[in-house]
Amino acid sequence: MKYLIAGLGNIGPEYKNTRHNIGFQILDALAEASNISFNDKRYGFVAEYKFKARTFILLKPSTYMNLSGRAVNYWMQKENIGIENILVLVDDIALPFGTIRLRAKGSDGGHNGLKNINQVLGRNDYARLRFGIGDDFHKGFQVDYVLSDWTKDEQKEMPEKLDHCIEMIKGFGTIGIERTMNFFNKKK
Numbered sequence: 001m002k003y004l005i006a007g008l009g010n011i012g013p014e015y016k017n018t019r020h021n022i023g024f025q026i027l028d029a030l031a032e033a034s035n036i037s038f039n040d041k042r043y044g045f046v047a048e049y050k051f052k053a054r055t056f057i058l059l060k061p062s063t064y065m066n067l068s069g070r071a072v073n074y075w076m077q078k079e080n081i082g083i084e085n086i087l088v089l090v091d092d093i094a095l096p097f098g099t100i101r102l103r104a105k106g107s108d109g110g111h112n113g114l115k116n117i118n119q120v121l122g123r124n125d126y127a128r129l130r131f132g133i134g135d136d137f138h139k140g141f142q143v144d145y146v147l148s149d150w151t152k153d154e155q156k157e158m159p160e161k162l163d164h165c166i167e168m169i170k171g172f173g174t175i176g177i178e179r180t181m182n183f184f185n186k187k188k
Helices: 019-034 065-079 112-121 142-146 152-174 177-184
Strands: 002-007 039-041 044-051 054-061 086-092 100-103 127-132
Touching: 002 019, 002 065, 002 152, 019 044, 019 054, 019 086, 019 127, 019 142, 019 152, 044 065, 044 152, 054 065, 054 152, 065 086, 065 112, 086 112, 086 152, 100 152, 100 177, 127 152, 152 177
Parallel strands: 002 054, 002 086, 086 127
Antiparallel strands: 039 044, 044 054, 100 127
């Protein structure tokens, strides 16, 4: 069984620890915990993670956030992975910081990365793990907020939150999305 786990973010050191790059951060944490590394490939940085007879293709698109659909579509085709085995990791300002929700499908919610994936794939019935970054910004400063670094208090909580996301990714591939949602979406 193969799965494509696409963590959304922007390439470049200036974006490394920003809220908008939580998708990259989750995959980096998984790679570090599993002692695997990413390779620079077409449309992204890719690593292969094996767990319980499953293969997870971990993708950090190099297309920048607003063109993430190109990378997701390319790797779906290249690895012959169906839409039901796609999981996109994304930041969400509609959720309080650290709230993590798994959904089987949904709208883009105004997120440009998801919007582009929906446009390129022509559908929105793929799973997404939404990581709450909160909405602590003044009107008109959303872009500055999502592209800013985590606060010191948020950084202290990140290791636990990242571990939680990693367990959800494993659950998605082993026990399925419904059971994973039922178990993890209820946890604080």
